[in-house]
Amino acid sequence: xxxxxxxxxxxxxxxxxxxxxxxxxxxxxxxxxxxxxxxxxxxxxxxxxxxxxxxxxxxxxxxxxxxxxxxxxxxxxxxxxxxxxxxxxxxxxxxxxxxxxxxxxxxxxxxxxxxxxxxxxxxxxxxxxxxxxxxxxxxxxxxxxxxxxxxxxxxxxxxxxxxxxxxxxxxxxxxxxxxxxxxxxxxxxxxxxxxxxxxxxxxxxxxxxxxxxxxxxxxxxxxxxxxxxxxxxxxxxxxxxxxxxxxxxxxxxxxxxxxxxxxxxxxxxxxxxxxxxxxxxxxxxxxxxxxxxxx
Numbered sequence: 081x082x083x084x085x086x087x088x089x090x091x092x093x094x095x096x097x098x099x100x101x102x103x104x105x106x107x108x109x110x111x112x113x114x115x116x117x118x119x120x121x122x123x124x125x126x127x128x129x130x131x132x133x134x135x136x137x138x139x140x141x142x143x144x145x146x147x148x149x150x151x152x153x154x155x156x157x158x159x160x161x162x163x164x165x166x167x168x169x170x171x172x173x174x175x176x177x178x179x180x181x182x183x184x185x186x187x188x189x190x191x192x193x194x195x196x197x198x199x200x201x202x203x204x205x206x207x208x209x210x211x212x213x214x215x216x217x218x219x220x221x222x223x224x225x226x227x228x229x230x231x232x233x234x235x236x237x238x239x240x241x242x243x244x245x246x247x248x249x250x251x252x253x254x255x256x257x258x259x260x261x262x263x264x265x266x267x268x269x270x271x272x273x274x275x276x277x278x279x280x281x282x283x284x285x286x287x288x289x290x291x292x293x294x295x296x297x298x299x300x301x302x303x304x305x306x307x308x309x310x311x312x313x314x315x316x317x318x319x320x321x322x323x324x325x326x327x328x329x330x331x332x333x334x335x336x337x338x339x340x341x342x343x344x345x346x347x348x349x350x351x352x353x354x355x356x357x358x359x360x361x362x363x364x365x366x367x368x369x370x371x372x373x374x375x
Contacts, residue, residue: 095158096157096158099156099157099221099222100148100157102221103147103148103151103156103218103221104144104148106214106217106218106221107143107144107147107148107179107214107217108140108143108144109213109217110210110211110213110214110216110217111136111140111143111183111206111210111213111214112136113209113210113213114205114206114207114208114209114210114213115132115133115136115202115206115210117209118203118205118206118209119132131198131199132199132202132203132206135187135190135191135194135197135199135202136202138190138194139183139186139187139190139191139202142186142189142190143179143182143183143186143187146179146182146186147179147182147183150175150178150179150182151175151179151218153175154171154172154174154175154178155171156171156172156175156218156222159222161222161223161225161226163226164222164223164226168222169219172215172218172219172222173215175218176211176214176215176218179211179214180207180211183207183210183211184201184207187201187202188200188201241266242266242267242268243266243267243268243302243303244267244268244270244299244300244301244302245261245267245268245269245270245301245302245303245304245305246269246270246271246272246273246292246295246296246299246301246303246304246305246323247261247269247271247272247273247284247304247305247307248272248273248274248304248305248306248307248308248311248319249272249273249274249306249307249308250272250273250274250275250276250279250281250286251274251307251308253307253308253309254272254274254281254307254308255281255282257269257305257307258272258281258282258284259282261305267303267305269284269305270284270295270299270301271284271285271286271287271291271295271299271301272284272285272286272287273286273287273288273289273291273292273308273319274286274287274308277291289315289318289319289322292318292319292322292323293322293323296322296323296326301323301326302326303326303327303328303329304319304323304326304327304328304329305328305329306319306328306329306330
């Protein structure tokens with residue numbers, strides 16, 4: 081049991097202590113900035129309300145303990161933040177809403193205990209501005225690593241020769257397939273066929289079926305990936321005619337869920353073999369990596 085506690089303590093110090101320290105700075109700096117933003121007029125802080133600064137330092141220790149406890153309650157520690165996603169963001173939002181209530185309660189309680197207090201609470205704008213700044217800080221602390229890794233991957237991918245492809249389907253499945261191809265293969269979607277033609281999806285232009293033939297010719301499309309389950313026979317025939325002499329892969333065998341894809345092995349095998357043909361970058365997905373090695 082002692083070994084288990086010792087190991088947990090080591091893991092906490094290694095992985096989460098720096099996040100706790102940053103959170104302590106964030107929850108206090110955010111409301112201190114809010115106070116100065118509220119009363120900073122004509123290039124200086126209003127001396128007449130300087131007592132609010134003193135109140136802030138009285139409130140800070142109490143609020144710090146409550147905020148860190150709330151973050152721990154909503155599991156904002158112990159996470160693998162390089163894989164942070166929507167569920168993590170939802171917890172951050174909820175935790176920050178709770179800390180706003182705790183900040184109001186802590187300030188009213190502390191000021192009520194101060195006999196020399198000239199106010200029953202801090203200014204309303206102090207709570208609003210502080211909450212917004214704190215939320216931004218907390219999100220940056222947890223998502224900055226993922227953002228930096230994503231940018232690093234994009235920079236590295238620009239140095240690798242890619243294969244232009246067309247994705248049919250401007251829906252959630254189409255979006256996931258665009259990301260899946262970009263993250264795990266040398267294929268890059270240069271256009272998406274869908275109902276929202278003229279718009280963009282994740283930076284990729286959406287075109288109509290009438291524009292397929294022109295896009296194939298101009299962009300040098302090497303393959304087409306279908307991600308629209310409700311295509312009629314006529315629409316499929318139109319796509320085949322427009323993309324003649326180009327291999328068409330049906331990705332509707334992929335079924336999306338909260339964790340990603342349930343993969344159609346036959347389709348994934350095709351991706352791996354094509355990647356081997358065109359030359360791959362370093363595979364990031366373990367399943368695709370095995371297929372790349374086998375291809």
